[in-house]
Amino acid sequence: MTRRSVAQTHANIALAKYWGKRDVAANVPAVPSLSVTLEGMRTITSIELAPDLTADTFELNGEPAPALALERTVTLLDRVRAAAGSADKARVVSHNDFPTSSGLASSASGFAALAVAAAHVYALDWSLERVSDLARRSSASAARSVFGGFVELGCDLPASGVLGASVVAPADHLDVRVLVCVTSEGAKAVASTDGMRRTAERSPYYAAWVERAPVMFSSLKAALLARDLEQVGELTEASALAMHASAMAAAVVYVTGATLQALAQVRELRARGYAAWATMDAGPHVKVLVSAADAAAVRAAMVEVPGVLRVLEARPGHGATVVADDAS
Numbered sequence: 001m002t003r004r005s006v007a008q009t010h011a012n013i014a015l016a017k018y019w020g021k022r023d024v025a026a027n028v029p030a031v032p033s034l035s036v037t038l039e040g041m042r043t044i045t046s047i048e049l050a051p052d053l054t055a056d057t058f059e060l061n062g063e064p065a066p067a068l069a070l071e072r073t074v075t076l077l078d079r080v081r082a083a084a085g086s087a088d089k090a091r092v093v094s095h096n097d098f099p100t101s102s103g104l105a106s107s108a109s110g111f112a113a114l115a116v117a118a119a120h121v122y123a124l125d126w127s128l129e130r131v132s133d134l135a136r137r138s139s140a141s142a143a144r145s146v147f148g149g150f151v152e153l154g155c156d157l158p159a160s161g162v163l164g165a166s167v168v169a170p171a172d173h174l175d176v177r178v179l180v181c182v183t184s185e186g187a188k189a190v191a192s193t194d195g196m197r198r199t200a201e202r203s204p205y206y207a208a209w210v211e212r213a214p215v216m217f218s219s220l221k222a223a224l225l226a227r228d229l230e231q232v233g234e235l236t237e238a239s240a241l242a243m244h245a246s247a248m249a250a251a252v253v254y255v256t257g258a259t260l261q262a263l264a265q266v267r268e269l270r271a272r273g274y275a276a277w278a279t280m281d282a283g284p285h286v287k288v289l290v291s292a293a294d295a296a297a298v299r300a301a302m303v304e305v306p307g308v309l310r311v312l313e314a315r316p317g318h319g320a321t322v323v324a325d326d327a328s
Contacts, residue, residue, distance in 0.1 A: 004048040005121035006324035009113040010317050011041040012144045012151065013178055013279065013287050015224075015236040016217040017243040020196050020210060022155055027137050029155045030200075031213035034168060034221055035144045037151060038178055039317025045094040045113035046324075047121045053089035060094050076114055076138045084122040107192070111135045111142035116320045128319075132164030148319035149173065150224055155214075171316035174227055177295040179288040180312040181302050183258040192282040195252045203250035209242060216242070233277030233289050240279040247282075254283050258307025262286035265305050274298055 012035040020030030058065040058073045065073070077090055094110060115135035119126050126134075128146055136143035136153070143164055144151040149171040157163050190198075200206050216239050223231035244255065259280065266278040266288055275291035276298045286308075290298045295313060302311050 002048060002050045003121055004046060004324065004326055005117045005322060006044065006046045007113045007117035007120070007320055008042060008044050008323050009109045009116065009145045009320040010038050010043070010148075011109045012037045012141065013180075014141065014144075014281065015150075015232065015239065015279065015289070016220045017213065017239045017279075017281075018140055018153065019213075019243045019246065019282075020200050020206065021140075023157065024197075026157060027140055028157050028163065029140045029153065030210050032152060032155050032217045033141070033144070034150065034152045034217055034224070035141070036176075036178065036316050037145060037148045037171070037319060038180075038314035039171075040312065040314045041097070041109070041180070043094060043096050043109035043113045044323070045092065045110070045117050047114070047117045048091040048093075049088040049121055050091065053091060056090050056092065058092045058094070061096060065094075072111075072138055073114060076111065076134065077118060079134060079137065080118040080122050080124065084124055086122055088122075090118075090121070107139045108141040108145045111139040112145035112320055114138075115142065116146065116322060120322050120325050129164035129166070130162060131320075133162045136163060136165070146320050149316055152217075152221065168221060169224060171318060174224065174229060174232070174316070175292045176229065176316065177290050177292055178314050178316075179290060179295065179299050179302055180314065181262050181286045181288065181305065181308045182310050182312065183256060183262070183284045183286070183307050185309065188254060188283045190252055190254070190282075195247055195254075195282050198252050199247045199250045201250070203246050203252075205246040205249045209246040212242060213239065229275060229291060233275065236279050236289055237277045240281075244280060254280070256284040256307070258305070259284045259286055262302065262305050262308055265301060269298055269301055 014035040016034040018029045018033035022028045022030045058070045132143040132146040150169040153165040220235040274294045
């Protein structure tokens with residue numbers, strides 16, 4: 001019998017950043033993080049179990065997935081098979097409607113979709129927290145894409161061993177938009193995992209980052225709950241700049257000329273009275289947190305920045321869903 005499950009998830013953008021690992025083997029973050037899940041920027045992943053399969057296969061965006069991506073996918077599937085008591089191999093097909101491996105959180109939505117689809121196709125009766133924990137073991141930020149709205153992920157592994165993300169506030173809690181300023185369509189030169197490792201090993205500022213980041217996280221969470229957009233924006237930008245400063249001191253550089261020009265444009269727009277703040281993940285793209293009222297004007301300005309290829313506009317969105325679950 002063939003069984004198939006299809007899951008849909010969305011990328012999330014961290015407002016309070018996660019960078020570094022407290023426990024590398026267990027993939028536990030060094031600091032807590034808080035993100036917003038975006039409507040749009042979608043990953044759809046199908047997992048099919050069929051009797052003729054002798055090994056797992058993985059197709060990503062219409063092509064055989066790179067070896068490392070396949071290895072990480074098989075590792076997640078092995079965890080699910082062990083829990084389900086199954087030896088069935090899987091045919092995995094995944095597609096992102098935004099650039100992959102370039103610093104736009106494709107691993108977050110990708111492993112979240114994989115975890116959700118895998119739990120369903122192998123018939124595991126798991127809570128969303130447990131599925132989020134499964135995703136985290138492959139990509140810490142993926143734990144957050146299981147949920148919608150504004151989501152937090154801690155950095156303390158409970159005695160249960162289950163560390164999943166949780167919702168801080170629903171998608172409609174704050175009337176904001178996120179403008180994703182795409183500056184490159186290609187993969188980034190340094191993968192996030194390698195960048196974190198190098199930063200922890202070499203940056204003279206890493207200890208300061210680990211000490212300061214939880215303070216920014218707590219302040220940002222309080223500002224979010226109070227619906228204080230200005231404070232949320234200021235802390236979001238501060239968190240991103242602190243993360244990148246720590247990484248750059250270890251010669252881990254994601255910013256490009258286009259990144260710097262986009263950052264300058266955001267500062268100029270804010271000086272002119274627009275409610276707009278910048279953030280960056282491990283990649284060259286700039287994301288702009290902006291009030292819904294100012295989104296159109298800020299987007300028009302960001303499109304004109306040299307090196308910005310296109311601007312995607314997204315609002316806070318929903319968590320993972322299973323869009324197909326069948327057997328034949």
